[in-house]
């Protein structure tokens with residue numbers, strides 16, 4: 678089965694599918710918490726259950742032109758990583774020892790929560806301007822790296838060999 682995906686590609690693809698449900702006006706993020714190659718919880722960014730989404734009633738961060746990475750509290754949305762942790766809390770699933778696959782590098786608030794939830798590794802897709810989150814993960818001993826798909830890795834290798 679040549680097309681069978683590698684585990685990291687598989688979970689990142691699932692995280693991207695989860696992100697498609699997000700209702701943030703700026704960025705759709707998806708997160709999948711995995712342990713022993715099993716999915717324990719998922720989350721995307723959006724308003725809490727029963728509350729109108731930014732996509733329906735607007736977002737103060739958007740209206741006030743607040744730059745990316747700042748004043749997260751003004752948005753009614755809950756971040757993807759936070760929703761994945763909350764799902765674990767709601768259904769009594771411990772995330773201790775889990776790996777977080779997230780489509781975007783986590784912000785420092787999500788990072789702090791993931792450290793205390795016992796996440797041991799963070800694998801992210803796109804980069805996000807938050808140096809504090811990377812510093813916190815490093816200090817806490819949480820392994821964190823940008824995902825490179827098998828296709829990307831093969832392309833890079835070929836370019837280097839040329």
Ligand SMILES: [Zn+2]
Nearest residue numbers: 731736752753
């Ligand atoms: Zn918002």
Ligand SMILES: [Zn+2]
Nearest residue numbers: 756783784787
């Ligand atoms: Zn966040």
